[in-house]
Amino acid sequence: MAQIITGQVTDSSGKPLSFATIKFGNSKEGIIANLAGKFSLKNTITFIEVSHTGYTSQRVEVSVDKPALIIILRPSLVNMEEVVIIASSGNKLKRILNSAIANRNIHNPDKYNWYQCNVYYKMMVDIEDPYFGRRKDSSRPRDASGVPLPSPYIMLTETYSKRTWQKPANLQEQIIASRMSGFTKPLLSSLITDILPFHAYDDFINLNGKDFHNPVSKGLYQRFSFKLIDEIEQQADTTWIIKFQPKLDPADLTGTVYITSDGFAITHIIAHSLDNTSKKDIGIEQQYAKYNGRWFPQQLNYILQWQIGKEDSVTVKVKGMSVIDSVNFKMDSNFSFDKAHTIKIKESAGDNSESIWMKLRPTELSVREQLTYHFMDSAFKKGKIQKLTFYATKLLEGKFPAGIFDIDINRLYSNNVFENNRVGWGMQTNEKLSKAFSTGGWAAYGTRDKQWKYGAFAEVYADRLKEFVINISYAIDLRDPGRLQINKDIDNNTLRMFLLSRADKVESWNVSIKKKLGYMNLQIAAGKEEIHPQYNYAFVNGGKVYRSFSIGEASLNMRYAFGETSAPFFGKYYSNGTGYPVLYSRIITGKITNANIDYTQAIAAISWSKNINRFGKEQFLLSGGISYSREPLPLSKLFAGNGFFKQGISVYAFGAMETILPYQFYSDRFINFYWLHQFNRSIFRLPVTDWLTIAPKPAIAYNVLYGSLKNSTVHQNVIFSVPGKSYHEGALMLNSVLRFKILGLYDATLNIGYFHHLPFKTGYPGQDCLVYGIGVEL
Numbered sequence: 001m002a003q004i005i006t007g008q009v010t011d012s013s014g015k016p017l018s019f020a021t022i023k024f025g026n027s028k029e030g031i032i033a034n035l036a037g038k039f040s041l042k043n044t045i046t047f048i049e050v051s052h053t054g055y056t057s058q059r060v061e062v063s064v065d066k067p068a069l070i071i072i073l074r075p076s077l078v079n080m081e082e083v084v085i086i087a088s089s090g091n092k093l094k095r096i097l098n099s100a101i102a103n104r105n106i107h108n109p110d111k112y113n114w115y116q117c118n119v120y121y122k123m124m125v126d127i128e129d130p131y132f133g134r135r136k137d138s139s140r141p142r143d144a145s146g147v148p149l150p151s152p153y154i155m156l157t158e159t160y161s162k163r164t165w166q167k168p169a170n171l172q173e174q175i176i177a178s179r180m181s182g183f184t185k186p187l188l189s190s191l192i193t194d195i196l197p198f199h200a201y202d203d204f205i206n207l208n209g210k211d212f213h214n215p216v217s218k219g220l221y222q223r224f225s226f227k228l229i230d231e232i233e234q235q236a237d238t239t240w241i242i243k244f245q246p247k248l249d250p251a252d253l254t255g256t257v258y259i260t261s262d263g264f265a266i267t268h269i270i271a272h273s274l275d276n277t278s279k280k281d282i283g284i285e286q287q288y289a290k291y292n293g294r295w296f297p298q299q300l301n302y303i304l305q306w307q308i309g310k311e312d313s314v315t316v317k318v319k320g321m322s323v324i325d326s327v328n329f330k331m332d333s334n335f336s337f338d339k340a341h342t343i344k345i346k347e348s349a350g351d352n353s354e355s356i357w358m359k360l361r362p363t364e365l366s367v368r369e370q371l372t373y374h375f376m377d378s379a380f381k382k383g384k385i386q387k388l389t390f391y392a393t394k395l396l397e398g399k400f401p402a403g404i405f406d407i408d409i410n411r412l413y414s415n416n417v418f419e420n421n422r423v424g425w426g427m428q429t430n431e432k433l434s435k436a437f438s439t440g441g442w443a444a445y446g447t448r449d450k451q452w453k454y455g456a457f458a459e460v461y462a463d464r465l466k467e468f469v470i471n472i473s474y475a476i477d478l479r480d481p482g483r484l485q486i487n488k489d490i491d492n493n494t495l496r497m498f499l500l501s502r503a504d505k506v507e508s509w510n511v512s513i514k515k516k517l518g519y520m521n522l523q524i525a526a527g528k529e530e531i532h533p534q535y536n537y538a539f540v541n542g543g544k545v546y547r548s549f550s551i552g553e554a555s556l557n558m559r560y561a562f563g564e565t566s567a568p569f570f571g572k573y574y575s576n577g578t579g580y581p582v583l584y585s586r587i588i589t590g591k592i593t594n595a596n597i598d599y600t601q602a603i604a605a606i607s608w609s610k611n612i613n614r615f616g617k618e619q620f621l622l623s624g625g626i627s628y629s630r631e632p633l634p635l636s637k638l639f640a641g642n643g644f645f646k647q648g649i650s651v652y653a654f655g656a657m658e659t660i661l662p663y664q665f666y667s668d669r670f671i672n673f674y675w676l677h678q679f680n681r682s683i684f685r686l687p688v689t690d691w692l693t694i695a696p697k698p699a700i701a702y703n704v705l706y707g708s709l710k711n712s713t714v715h716q717n718v719i720f721s722v723p724g725k726s727y728h729e730g731a732l733m734l735n736s737v738l739r740f741k742i743l744g745l746y747d748a749t750l751n752i753g754y755f756h757h758l759p760f761k762t763g764y765p766g767q768d769c770l771v772y773g774i775g776v777e778l
Helices: 092-102 354-360 367-383 385-396 493-498
Strands: 004-010 021-024 030-032 038-042 047-051 058-061 068-072 114-128 155-166 170-180 204-207 210-213 224-234 237-246 254-260 266-275 280-291 294-308 314-328 343-345 399-402 405-408 413-416 420-429 437-446 452-461 468-479 504-517 520-533 538-541 544-546 549-561 565-569 572-577 582-592 597-612 616-628 649-651 669-678 692-694 697-708 727-742 746-758 769-777
Touching: 021 038, 021 224, 030 038, 030 224, 058 068, 092 224, 092 237, 092 254, 155 367, 170 354, 204 280, 343 565, 367 385, 385 399, 405 437, 413 493, 697 746, 727 769
Parallel strands: 004 068, 170 343, 649 769
Antiparallel strands: 004 038, 021 030, 021 047, 047 058, 114 155, 114 314, 155 170, 204 210, 224 237, 237 254, 254 266, 266 280, 280 294, 294 314, 399 405, 405 420, 413 420, 420 437, 437 452, 452 468, 468 504, 504 520, 520 549, 538 544, 549 582, 565 572, 582 597, 597 616, 616 669, 669 697, 692 727, 697 727, 727 746, 746 769
16 A cells, blocks of 8 residues: 655745646646645656746656655745737737636636535734844743743734625625633624635635735736746646736736636646835635636635835734535524624623633644633733723723723814814713613804804613614704715715804704614604704895795605625624625705795715726716705705815815815705726836835826706895706825835825816806825734
8 A cells, every 4th residue: 555645845934835737747736735835646666856936847766765854945036027918819828828828717716606614714913123133042931841932922813704705796694613822701803804705706806905916817918927937737737837017017916827728727826915115915825626616715815914114024914724524505594694794793792611622723722822722811911901992992992991981082173174174072981881872962162253152962782792872962063064074984074064164953852763674774863943044144035035045845765785795803893895786865845934845855875986807996976966946945054165276285085076166066866977997007206215116007087067046036135156067076196106105015105186177068166176184004
């Protein structure tokens, strides 16, 4: 009986070389090592040829005397030569790549009707400090035999989950077991898909929130150079090993992709984005296997590494690995998706014993990983660090806990044109008093208008996640007349309040019920308002003059985001977005009691954002509204044009008319369209210093507003226009003009643009506008 020989391929530092190729003798037959560089074969083979991209091949003798091989490869001094792929049907490499692209949908797990699998995920965070790296072994703890122990990781997490998918967009991640060093309970969902995609069959490979072009996608020849560096025969199939590197954008992916003749599927892929300036490396390693005749991910690894500061400074390394098993394509008719909560953490997920974890882990923990749990658990318990998570949870909500109260940080200070400096205070009871309800109040004072505003509220929570809330409130506050309120996603309320220069003083009593139902968020509200314009205004209707308004109103708000995924973070669910358009609507019915005017208003919007292969990132927002009433409505109940123009330079916000003044246009029916196209590539990239780079990316924008108003003469003492002939504006923009390094990982970006009013013979006066924006990118 033939003996099994095992082996591992590493570099000189001991790092495993994933997917090294092992050929048998002088033939093309062979095998591919796994992600850990490990392999096994029979001893009937006398020698093997071991190779890996970027390393010198090595011939290794195989014998029974050495059943466990450690093969160390040395870096190759030969760089990859660019290969020009000619448009010829006889070109072998082109034929392989084209066939792989043509078969992508066949092997894309998202195109399968159903699948279910178990996923084990482990993440390690480490910090390499040159100072500690130079410490003598005598200063390090030792085991019983006197050997220095390895230093623990900064953080170690493990997660075991069941992943279920149903076409077209239903996804459920059920976390069965979860462990985080230092904590007794999991605070967040730690999944491999938080960092990298579940597979490599989309047009883009999203790594840590940034889209990179997939080398196996349409348009590949314009973006990448390819070289067929090896091929290996495995029984009746052949696997081609193809190296790729970017042609245009040096920050794009570089690596190796393995394609099999069995359906031209991807079997392995290694891809990295390297930034030599900041010593940043983000990369993935994925391995696929066949289950019941279908290709499916088997193991997913990633590395995220960056240097804080200059040479010889601290380096942070984040490594993750996951192993997938128990793959099943048979639909479970009894399975029910919780569309409102994509990732669900089992109540007992953090209570599993070590014996249970030993059954869940594909391999046992290393000595260093065991030390990490022991050290961090002891340190956190001794330092009572876990108690700080309560404060972190509140800070994410804009609150600071003080006993049984939460202080509302957002109410401490703000600034706008009407009030100038607005200082205030707000607080409410928290979970320490009751998890079922909260009561609170607030007050604020404006230094320019010299008026107090205040309010109080009470909330009842019908579920532990506070997604089913009944609210009762009373307030006296300011509101700009005609402000569109559809949904906080698209309203730009923070910036609009900053531009507040014309205000209504509103005394309101309200009751509302909000509930999350799958992909839909609903809110029903009813209330009463007393509106007192704080500017010279008269509403003349039916021979009477009105300067304030008593209103009773009811409304229904809806937001629907098909395919939206969400994840818990410190006890609260946050949206991870959706690839589909998001729908918004609001229906209002009310009565102005002192003027005896009944009205109904309907407002709707649709927004969508998508990175389109070979085109760039498209973003649009279409909104519209209409009022139904027999009589004209006062200014406060019309639709104000969403103008953001400010003398000098303005802040850019998508979903705002940049060359329109805040109160320049009013209507009782309107259509507003916003479009933004962002190109994927920088015009050029010029490093100025280690922390500053000039890398402008062009973008173009176009906005249009159309509206009508049936009777404008009823509004006295105010000047405004009606966009009856439509108002157009366009812009040329440069994003990432300046990129400032933040701790070596992220870039703070300065974006600028120039908006121009496009008259199109409509006759409306317009202002050109220089805008700026600040962002954060990977």
